[in-house]
Amino acid sequence: MSAAFIDFLGRRPPPEQPIEFPHNVHVAKKIACTEYCHESVTTGPVAGLPSVRTCMICHDAIATDRPRIQQITAMRAKGLDLAWQRVYGYPAPSHVKFNHAPHIRAKVECATCHGNIGEQTVARHNVDLNMGACVTCHIEKKASIDCLTCHF
């Protein structure tokens, strides 16, 4: 019943990821989010969730003795990809379009909208993004607050 209620409110159910991805380990190793795993964030509207192929660029050689790495190596051998689930995202009725690339160009920190990912293992939805948050930031940064900037 609670799932139905959350769905009715337009909230996404908490994601269940295919493996427990430790963000903290990767951020601590100074692997830049926007250069390796979510690289389309700088060029397009969507940050993108990495394919198992992306993981294997490094993990063909690094940490190959860890069980989770062995798990994804086995997946790739079978031609299976990681069915990542999105953590953030708007419910359809809000009719809003978000484009990452201009925010990256305006040097908005990832943490502004996604919390301190570097302290999390699996990413959690821990910043509530509503229209108020968007508009406040747009005013602060002197970005357009025309309706059509986001609702088009």
Next chain:
Amino acid sequence: MDRRSFIKLTAVSGTSAALASCGNLENHLIRFVPDEDIVPGIAVWKPSVCPLCPAGCGLSVRVMDADADVVRNGQAGILRILAAKKLEGSPAHPINQGGLCARGQAAIQVTYHPDRITQPLKRAGNRGDGRYDAISWDDALAEVILRLDALEETGDQKALAFATRHGSGHRAALIAQFLGHYGAPGPIRYELFDDDVVRRANALSFGREQLPTFDLPNTRFVLGFGADFLGTWNSPVSQNHGYGLMRQGRPGIRGAFVQVESRMTQTGANADEWVPVRPGTEGTLALGLAQVIISAKLRPADAGGRAGALIEGWTTGLKAYVPEQVERLTGVAASRVERLAHQFADMRPAVAIIGGPPLAHTNGLFSALAVNALNALVGSVEQPGGLFFTPQLNLAAVPTRQGAVPAAPRSLDRLAADILSAGPSAPQVLFIDGANPVYTAPRAWKVREAFEKIPYIASFGSFLDETSILADLILPDHSFLESWADGVPESGATVAVASVAPPVMSPLHQTRATVDVLLEIGRRLRRPLTLPWQTFEEMLSATFAVLPPATKDADTWTDAQEKGGWWGSLPAGLTGPAETATLATPPHAFTEPQFDGDPQQYPFHFLPYSSSAFLDGSLAHLPWLQEMPDPLTSAMWSSWVEINPATAERLGIGQGDVIEIASAHGALRTAAMISPGIAPDLVSMPLGQGHQTFTRYASGRGENPVALLAPMAEATTGAFAWAATRVRVSRVGGPDGRLILFAGGMREELEHDR
């Protein structure tokens, strides 16, 4: 069950269904590793070529990431792919210049159709019952090769027949080369709404066996003879673009347009003046105009030149076509003939366009020659504002090509007759590539009965239709978005055009490009064919390598792939078939059109026409086109017969009533559509519905007017005269909901002063 418990049960089951669907489905999905690197959320536009009609419009395809349901190693899952999402007209393409018709917009549904054949199939049941087993490509190709080798061993290569549609690009050239090298006759090209009569007439009048291109933007006056040039005929998007410029593209000048026809087409509905004529007398009216122009000394008779000389009595002033005589034959008032003649001669430049029904009578060639002579008389041939012939790239002149031109094929009706008489020339193996003659050929030709007797049939089509369901083996082609697309348009531009585009997306299913399958079969035969290319791509690049580049340092092949084609001036030696020499034919005179059926018993002329949505029925499987309201009647998802209001009243027929139409060859029942835009002695029906087998959207829907058609032929060319059948009409019952209208019927506003 009482009412109360029913409601309770509904509430309970509804809630549990809602709950079941609320869980996050993504948890249960299996994802496969994508084959390509994809940037999510970014659309790119790639060129392609619309394959739905021979016009060959250039496309811009919006391509973006998408999740596709696929099965890999027996496991169902999701694969991230780059997928075509939307088709638009390519702004740079000289044919359509950014435009695209509704049919072209719907072409995207070909690729994602739920009833597309996804892998090779082998017949499991009896012919025609549609039961097939999956088979691997290796086994399927081995089977075809075995059949062709068997013919070759007995020296019987001529027993391979290939049925296809009209086409002028590399695909058609490759098929011809395959057949020529193997030793089989050329492909049988059958189209119901063919334009061979126009081509023949243009060969006789102007030395070009080709459909014309009209310079509408620069013309002042257009006189149409039955040609639905804004709807379905020739190159509709190009002609619509030109028509718009003719009407509104020049400040202070609005070109005039008069349409002559016996049933109002979508094009006729746009005309300033609509002139109904008796079916089959359009040529007489054209010569009536020429007679007035010559006798009033508006133009000298010798301006008609070669085209005029083909008309009997041209040099002596066309005495047989004085306005009073024309009124008697055509039903158009003599005063109107004179007025139209003066308009046509005075408003320069003016052009006459003939196509469609006038040519589908037994005297069709005469009508086309008459209109050609009229155009020549006013100096509208190869002149601004007149008609042109698009320079043709001659694929046979491309150097890598080697001889081996296949022998001329039989016509479809001759082929069927040969098979049924079990003659020695009956084919043993038939390949079908996209043609559906069982649906579009008159029943009297017995195409289905004949094909059933052919020992082995292989089809390359992507859908099961009335013809391909007879196949023993189905080798499904890629969709046009998944394969190399090409086209060499016959008309629609004043410069030479060769369209080409690489695949827009990876294949969704286990299909293979038919052109590459033919090349592979050719290589693997016991005596391999010496075709000069390994792949279709090689064949294309060989052609584009000899075309001149746009700038000095550019590479034509790379450029063409980016732009979606090459257009410009052809170098000498690559231009299309040379002018045909003047053929010694006796001058042509009007002969009464012949009609099948006794006028007493069958009092109405019957006119099938190319539907705005489905053309000849080959697009009825696309649901967007099924739900597209017909531009004149607003009917959708159904069949109808158009009938004049006065005739309907006399027969006691109301809008939507079920009526029976019967000819000497067949009968059908469908809904009546009361239409003021049709002559009182004519009934008319769009083609496209009445498929027995053609996907879930078209099968068993409506009626096929071809079932009524008599096997009449144009007297000189032998082309199928599809407008030469008479029918009778009777009311069967009231409306039963089979006619689906988007809006009301058609309004009639009479102008009494004409």
